[in-house]
Every structure is written in C-alpha cells, then in structure tokens.
Amino acid sequence: MKLQPVIICTVSFIFGQIPLSSATPIQWQASNGGNDHWYDWIQTSLNWTDSREHAETQYFEGIQGHLVSITSAEEDDFVQTLFPAETDRIWFGGYQLNNDAEPDGNWAWVTGEDWVYANFLYNNDGLGDHQDFLQWWEGGWDDAWDVAINSNDWPNMGYIVEFESNPVPEPTTALLFGTGLLGLARFMKKTK
Ligand SMILES: [Ca+2]
Ligand SMILES: [Ca+2]
Ligand SMILES: [Ca+2]
Numbered sequence: 094m095k096l097q098p099v100i101i102c103t104v105s106f107i108f109g110q111i112p113l114s115s116a117t118p119i120q121w122q123a124s125n126g127g128n129d130h131w132y133d134w135i136q137t138s139l140n141w142t143d144s145r146e147h148a149e150t151q152y153f154e155g156i157q158g159h160l161v162s163i164t165s166a167e168e169d170d171f172v173q174t175l176f177p178a179e180t181d182r183i184w185f186g187g188y189q190l191n192n193d194a195e196p197d198g199n200w201a202w203v204t205g206e207d208w209v210y211a212n213f214l215y216n217n218d219g220l221g222d223h224q225d226f227l228q229w230w231e232g233g234w235d236d237a238w239d240v241a242i243n244s245n246d247w248p249n250m251g252y253i254v255e256f257e258s259n260p261v262p263e264p265t266t267a268l269l270f271g272t273g274l275l276g277l278a279r280f281m282k283k284t285k
Pocket of ligand 1: 163
C-alpha cells in the first residue's frame with residue numbers, strides 16, 4: 094500500500110509526457126470504399142509550414158505521415174468525419190505554387206499527387222490573393238496565410254495527418270499466426 098503514491102506519481106508523469114493533441118489514427122477502410130490509409134487530427138497551433146514538417150515526424154505502425162492530400166469527394170467526406178463540422182483552421186496538405194494570385198490556381202499537394210478535386214467554399218474570385226495554404230474553414234476549403242494560429246481564438250486548430258500504407262498485422266493476427274506455426278511444428282515433431 095505504501096507504493097500507491099509512487100505509482101500515482103509515476104502514472105501521471107508518464108501521461109504528462111503524452112501529447113494530448115493526438116488520438117489514434119482512423120482507417121478509411123477499403124470495405125467502405127476507402128484506400129486503407131490512416132488519418133488523424135493533430136491539434137496544434139503551428140503554421141502550415143511547421144505543420145507540414147511536424148506531420149512528417151509522425152509515425153503510425155512504422156509508416157511516416159504527411160499533411161493530408163484529398164483527391165476525391167469520397168476522401169473529402171471521410172476527412173470531414175475526423176473533426177466537428179463547425180471547427181475552423183485545420184490545415185490540409187494543399188498549397189499554391191509560385192505565390193500565385195487568384196484566380197490563377199496552381200494548387201499542389203505535398204505528396205505530388207495531381208490536383209484533381211477541390212471543395213473551396215467560395216468561387217476562385219473569392220479566394221485570397223497570395224493566401225497560398227489550404228485550410229478547413231467554416232464548412233469547406235479556404236486558402237490562408239502561413240501564420241501560426243491563436244489557440245485562444247481557435248481552440249480546435251490543428252492539421253490532418255495521413256499515413257499511406259497498411260499497417261503490420263494486428264497483434265491478435267500475429268498471435269494466431271504464431272500459434273498456428275507452433276502447432277504445425279509440434280505436429281511435424283510428432284510425425285517424425
Ligand atoms: Ca490522400
Ligand atoms: Ca490564394
Ligand atoms: Ca482565403
């Protein structure tokens with residue numbers, strides 16, 4: 094019983110080190126028409142450039158992350174399930190090349206994927222000149238300046254990270270597989 098305070102202190106110390114900003118990534122499953130990629134909403138007050146770098150330091154099941162690329166209406170719909178619709182100021186991995194003024198467009202994804210889909214709230218004329226970085230804003234996409242976000246004004250700010258590949262087998266699958274091998278080894282030993 095004397096150990097209890099030590100345990101409580103240790104537990105709170107450990108949990109104090111875990112970023113509160115990140116939940117477990119959620120998979121857009123192929124069985125639901127997805128690509129089996131994993132996505133997560135990271136709550137930070139970083140600007141777009143720093144969020145891009147931060148996303149690339151994120152790993153899930155050994156897979157490196159990147160700021161989300163959204164290349165279909167279906168992927169857009171899935172990404173929107175990761176945060177409340179009324180949430181503003183969430184960075185996505187789109188940016189404008191060459192600091193172009195609107196309506197020039199010239200949008201690109203951090204992944205180099207083709208810009209084949211967009212969901213801007215306003216028509217091109219309403220997009221901001223030299224606002225070159227893609228964010229979620231009041232129910233749709235918007236271009237924004239590359240500025241850090243005041244967390245007092247925007248408590249749910251952050252970015253979406255995407256992990257491209259399928260993870261390693263679930264522990265239960267690995268365990269079953271291992272148990273199967275063990276059974277096979279025993280069977281072969283017996284039959285020798
Ligand atoms: Ca994507
Ligand atoms: Ca712009
Ligand atoms: Ca804008």
